[in-house]
Amino acid sequence: MKETETLALILGVIHVWESFVVVKNGSVVLRGAGVRGSLARGGMAPDAPGEMLPALRASVVYASVLPPFGPVLALQPWPLSMSAEGVLPWIAPGPGRAAAAARPVLIPWDALRAVDAQGPLVVAGGREVALCVSEAESALLADLLERIAAAAPEARADAIRDAVRARYGRAAAESRIDAVRRRLPALLVATNALFVVLAALVLALAGVHALRDVWPWFLAAFLPAHVTTVVLARRAHATLHPRAVSERRKLTWISALAPLTAVRAAQAVARDALAGTEPSAAVRVLCDEEAARRFAQRTLADLRTPAMPSEPSDDAAARRVAAWFHAELRAAHEEWLRAEGTDPDALLAPPERRGRASPATYCPRCRAVYELASGTCRDCGGVPLVAFA
């Protein structure tokens, strides 16, 4: 293999590598579906990748190896439970998240006066309280926990209720999405132009041309595309995440030094733009009607019938906090569904029986139909089956 061919191959491999995005466990990911993916209404598809890399507490999602390199948004379902009694580093399983740490220990509010965000982790008194999907989310959660801890004990339950409902706020989500929509198109033009220039170089090198024949042409096209990408990425980041100064510095340096990473700058800039938004609410705004209905249905099924085991431990206080918070999440989700014009009971109507022989039952969580008179659903860890009415 000639040197130029080897170089072309290396560039190709790096590009394919860059098309996989690592996301923390518990993430709900929204990806652009095809060319319409640049945050057009109905242009994105939700995905809850679950746990694929246990050692890294992360999963990998495939973005796209081909243009237009639209955004990949990471959304955060609640990573912990809380009540007026304290915070429990545990949450019932749901879209994107398995049940967290076994035997969690309840942390009373008085022990949460100083809460820190360390990367995606929320830490209090040297103990991990939650693993978030991004630094933006861990900063928001740390602020919230400190605020509730500082409140009067009798005000805490209401503060938690308000926080749960605030994440469904449609106006806030839409204004964040509008900000991304305003900033992203110019950046996408620059990143895609950069990709075309790099792809042309790879094709030229893989063909007959030696590097010395093509470099003047390459530099003349590459430098403007690359500089524009870095400048626009930095500006878009400053608008969308004004407080994340060190993250912006990192993004600028990496984009400047690694042009193949700069091709994905729109993903890096937009990824945490919806921090603080409930996944169901974001899906409702960005995905098509059917995807939003299915996601809301899945979330509701998990809230009404969580996958087993749906209890944190044998500890009575831990169970009480988990049950109280779970009931709040369920109430908030059902209130939001009704406000959006969806009847929660109709959403979870029994699945189609499709002419199956009796006896037939179904799983209320994953909605699989069984030809059994009774039993449990193995896929859902032993959720009891329900008979058709």
Ligand SMILES: [Zn+2]
């Ligand atoms: Zn099931």
